[in-house]
Amino acid sequence: MPANLLxxxxxxxxxxxxxxWTLNFGPQHPATHTxxxxxxxxxxxxxxxxxxxxxYLHSGFxxxxxxxxxxxxxxxxxRKNYISPPxxxxxxxxxxxxxxxxxxxxxxxxxxxxxxxxxxxxxxxxCAGAAALDLxxxxxxxxxxxxxxxxxxxxxxxxxxxFHPGYTRVGGVMQDFNDRVIERVRAVLRxxxxxxxDMEKLLFRNRIFLDRMRGVGVLSKADAxxxxxxxxxxRASGVTYDLRKDEPYLAYRDFDFSVPYATEGDCYAxxxxxxxEIVQSMGIVKQAIENLPGGPVxxxxxxxxxxxxxxxxxxxxxxxxxxxELIMPNRGYETPKEEIYAxxxxxxxxxxxxxxxxxxxxxxxxxxxxxxxxxxxxxxxMIKDHLISDIVAVLGSLNIIAAELDx
Amino acid sequence: MxxxxxxxxGHWVTLRRFLRTFLVGHGRTMxxxxxGYQPLDFWFGKKVRGDExxxxxxxxxxxxxxxxxxxxxxxxYERFRVxxxxxxxxxxxxxxxxxxxxxxxxxxxxxxxxxxxQGPDGKPVPLPADFYIDMDVxxxxxxxxxxxxxxxxxxxxxxxxxxxxxxxxxxxxLQDLLVSSEFYAKTxxxxxxxxxxxxxxxxxxxxxxxxxxxxxxxGAKPASTVRPVAKVAAAPPA
Numbered sequence: 001m002p003a004n005l006l007x008x009x010x011x012x013x014x015x016x017x018x019x020x021w022t023l024n025f026g027p028q029h030p031a032t033h034t035x036x037x038x039x040x041x042x043x044x045x046x047x048x049x050x051x052x053x054x055x056y057l058h059s060g061f062x063x064x065x066x067x068x069x070x071x072x073x074x075x076x077x078x079r080k081n082y083i084s085p086p087x088x089x090x091x092x093x094x095x096x097x098x099x100x101x102x103x104x105x106x107x108x109x110x111x112x113x114x115x116x117x118x119x120x121x122x123x124x125x126x127c128a129g130a131a132a133l134d135l136x137x138x139x140x141x142x143x144x145x146x147x148x149x150x151x152x153x154x155x156x157x158x159x160x161x162x163f164h165p166g167y168t169r170v171g172g173v174m175q176d177f178n179d180r181v182i183e184r185v186r187a188v189l190r191x192x193x194x195x196x197x198d199m200e201k202l203l204f205r206n207r208i209f210l211d212r213m214r215g216v217g218v219l220s221k222a223d224a225x226x227x228x229x230x231x232x233x234x235r236a237s238g239v240t241y242d243l244r245k246d247e248p249y250l251a252y253r254d255f256d257f258s259v260p261y262a263t264e265g266d267c268y269a270x271x272x273x274x275x276x277e278i279v280q281s282m283g284i285v286k287q288a289i290e291n292l293p294g295g296p297v298x299x300x301x302x303x304x305x306x307x308x309x310x311x312x313x314x315x316x317x318x319x320x321x322x323x324x325e326l327i328m329p330n331r332g333y334e335t336p337k338e339e340i341y342a343x344x345x346x347x348x349x350x351x352x353x354x355x356x357x358x359x360x361x362x363x364x365x366x367x368x369x370x371x372x373x374x375x376x377x378x379x380x381x382m383i384k385d386h387l388i389s390d391i392v393a394v395l396g397s398l399n400i401i402a403a404e405l406d407x
Numbered sequence: 408m409x410x411x412x413x414x415x416x417g418h419w420v421t422l423r424r425f426l427r428t429f430l431v432g433h434g435r436t437m438x439x440x441x442x443g444y445q446p447l448d449f450w451f452g453k454k455v456r457g458d459e460x461x462x463x464x465x466x467x468x469x470x471x472x473x474x475x476x477x478x479x480x481x482x483x484y485e486r487f488r489v490x491x492x493x494x495x496x497x498x499x500x501x502x503x504x505x506x507x508x509x510x511x512x513x514x515x516x517x518x519x520x521x522x523x524x525q526g527p528d529g530k531p532v533p534l535p536a537d538f539y540i541d542m543d544v545x546x547x548x549x550x551x552x553x554x555x556x557x558x559x560x561x562x563x564x565x566x567x568x569x570x571x572x573x574x575x576x577x578x579x580x581l582q583d584l585l586v587s588s589e590f591y592a593k594t595x596x597x598x599x600x601x602x603x604x605x606x607x608x609x610x611x612x613x614x615x616x617x618x619x620x621x622x623x624x625x626g627a628k629p630a631s632t633v634r635p636v637a638k639v640a641a642a643p644p645a
Contacts, residue, residue, distance in 0.1 A: 072515040075548040160486035160562065166548050174553065175486065178597070311603040313556055314610065323556055327509050 020048055023388075027056045031134050031392040034402035036376075038391070045387045050380040054373075058406040065366030070096045070170050071307060073366070078164035080368065081404040083126050084119035084347045086155070089168040094249060095342035095353035100305050100335065102171045106293040109251040111177055114185060114288045115158070115167060116250075116344070117281040121192070122151045123347035123399070124232075124274040124281075131271055131396035132203055135212050140202045147188070147195045154184045171306030172298030185289050192282055200275065213268035217382040217394035220265060227378045231349030231371055232273045233398060237265035243345040250344075254291075255284045267397040304333045326361075334359050346371055348399040372405040444479060454478075485597055488549045488562035490542055491519075493535075493584040494591050496608075499616045502585065503559035505533035510551035510560055518544035519551060532622045533615070538581040542568060558607050564594050 025038040035056035041049040064076050070093075077092045078085040090112050097104065104112070129144030152162045158181045159165035159174055167174050203209050219229070224237040234241055242259040244252045260276035262269035301308045301322050312319030325333060335357045343352030349371025356365040375398050383391050444460060454460065461482045462474050474481055491510070495502045504521075511519040518541040524534040552560045563586070570576040588608075592599040 068515055072513065072550065075515050075546060075550070156484050156487065158486070160484065160488035160549060161547060164546075164548075166550075174549070307553070309603070310558070310607070314603060314607045320556075323554075327512060327554065 019043065025388075025391060027053075031395065033130065033395070033400070036395075036400065036402055036405075038380075040388070040391075042388070047383055047386055047388065047391070050383055050391075052376055052380055054376065055406050057402040059403065061403075061407045062366055062368060065363055067362065069361045070305075070363070073363075074168060075164065075166045078166055079403060080370065080407060081123075081346070081348075081351075081372070081401050082163065083399075083401055084123035085164055086115040086119040086167060087123070087344075087346050087351065089166065090116045090250075091342075091344045091346060091351045092353055093168045093170060094344055095340065095355050096170055098342040099338060099340050099355050099357060100170070100303075102299055102303050102305065104171065104250070105296055105299060106251070107176075107295050107297045108172050108299075110288045110292050111173055111297065112168065113250050113252065113255070114177075114285055114292075115155075115165075117285045117288070118151050118154060118185070118188065120281050120347045121188075121278050121285075122148045124278050127348070127396070127399040128199070128271055128274045128278075131213075131267070131393070132199075132209065134392045134396045135209060137203060137206065137209060140199045143195050143198045143202075147192055150184070150188045150191060154181065154188060157181045157184050169298070169307055171303055176297045177292070182289060182292070185285065189282060189286055189289070192278070196275065196278060203271075210268065212390075212393050213271060213397075214266060216267045216386065216390050217397065218264070218266045219378060219382055221263075223378065223381070224265070228374055229349065229378060230374070231346065232270055232277065233349065233371075233375055233378075235259065235261040236269040236273045238263040243343060243350060249342075251288075252284075255287050257281075257284050267393050270397040305335075333361070335361060341369075343369060348372065348401075349375065368404075368407055370404040370407065372400045372402075376400055376405055444475065483564045483594075485595055487564050488547050488552075489566045490545060490547065490563050490568070490579070491540060491551050491560045491584065492563040492586045492591075493538060493581065494559055494561055494588050495585055497588050501616055501619055502534055503557050503615075504535050504538065505557055505559070506535040506538070507533075507556070509554050509556065513550050513554045515548060515550065516544050516546055518542075526622050530622065533618065535581060538584060540579045540584065542577045542579055543573060557611065558604055561591055561595065561598075 020041045020043055023040045023042055025040055027035040027037040037053040037056060039051045039053065040047055059079070061076050061080055065073050068076065074089050074092060077088040080088050125144040125148055129141035133141040155165045155167075156162045158177060159167040219233065219237045221238040223229075224234045224239050229237070229239070230241060238261060240259055240261045243249065244257075245259055257280045260273050260280065262273055298309060299306050301312060301319055304322070305326075307326060308319040308322050313323045314320075337357060337359050339354070339356045341352055341354045343350045345351070350369065351371060352369035354365070354367035354369065355363050356367075358364040379394065379398060379400070383394050386394070456477075459478055459480050461480050463482065493502065493504050506521050506523045508521065511517070511521060519539070521538040522536040524532040524536040526532045547562075549562050552562050568577075588599075598604060
């Protein structure tokens, strides 16, 4: 046994196999949050090699995209990253509208910004809270979860469903924001600062928390770029890449916000980035809800693909015809035969959809570019030469959602 | 002081939370925040099932706040969606559904199926003979209600659906799904009064009644629409 645990053991190749022992971490381990599996080669408690296995939560979501049309599939994308469902919906219909060349109305863009940022807040709250929970700080997790409840109330008021809203549609949203929804968004904004202050008070100067997060799971800037990491993971390593700033989509040009980044690249930096991004997202939601433009929320039916609203169907022949055309499988409009990729800045990184269409209203192939899948590749590298208890800290800071990872 | 202080502070926080649960209200000495049952009501003032008080719970709620479900309930949001329901018009008793199959086509998990009604001469009538929804397959997405061009399908608020047996009770037939437009107006006041639905009712309902009477002859309705038929008997024949 070497004196320093972090030194490579001085043993020959032959005896190495007997010296190391194997441990299965997951797929049912509670700290893996969902069904992730790691096979660890251990030297004592030091990790020599970690091999991730995926596919325990494979649900065929991408295959379902080849059988459901653009509006139906929104019910499935909700179930991928179930921590922030509206962000998936915004990403999916962002790709579809790029394919069909639909320009959204101002009000719809603002509404999508609001639901997207709210889901980013809820995702970061859960990730930061769960990172603390895995290290034994239960109270901070509950403070975070309390705020998530209020955000769920917004989802339920706007769409009728707490967990899987299915809110966006091609060229618009399901139902417009009414006064009650706006009041609920304001309620979230009122109570969030206190909860964040509580969390920071509990964690930022907590000796145990700091010791277990600082210097653990360091990802260098070069590695972050080479493994195409995005989101808070890359920004904590000094890569200032944010699609909201770099390739502004929706109405992000209108809002004043900054992109926080750190250079340490350890778990603590990622935690701090997430807490700061919550504050920035709150600013965006506040600006959007105060300056919410009026006017129609859905694009006019001249755009062909959007579902006309009930008033148009009942009161105009064009609306009725369009409704019929969209529903009849052997009729309908032709989509362009194209391959497109469109991405937005998801809560844990670049969330993109690669769409291949063959002219029908159903995509031929829907490929998701999930941040979890990319980030799970760096995970074995980050925990190398760490102790077993550090796996939990690193995993908590990565925000890997198995449903999105395996799809 | 050192070690005992944290203990006292902790207990004080708990006590403060307990006290904040109650307000000193008008006329009552102690009033539970958010409404619902007051302290003594749990023993003396319990309401019957179906008449439970609803409680307001939001960001401003303080104290030890527990909603004593099922004796108390949280208010249901108007857009809240669970299972689809089929609406019939109170005025003339006609089922709004015309069995056009659009909802069955658009349903992502394909949990809706229906059969068309036939008139006495074997011709199709714009009514469903039967209409089934497998509630265990339904994912409550609400697309059927959104795509329905006759305002016939709406999303119900009833979420207490558990049962002991799946095959008999969890496949909802037309009889289980039918609700009156009065019921719908009560659960969805905003949507019922919206301009779209008012036009639809004024425009379509009368025309549909005439068409149905013609197709069926002498106002005879399929046996499956028992509840609406009772209403039709009272209405003057067209």
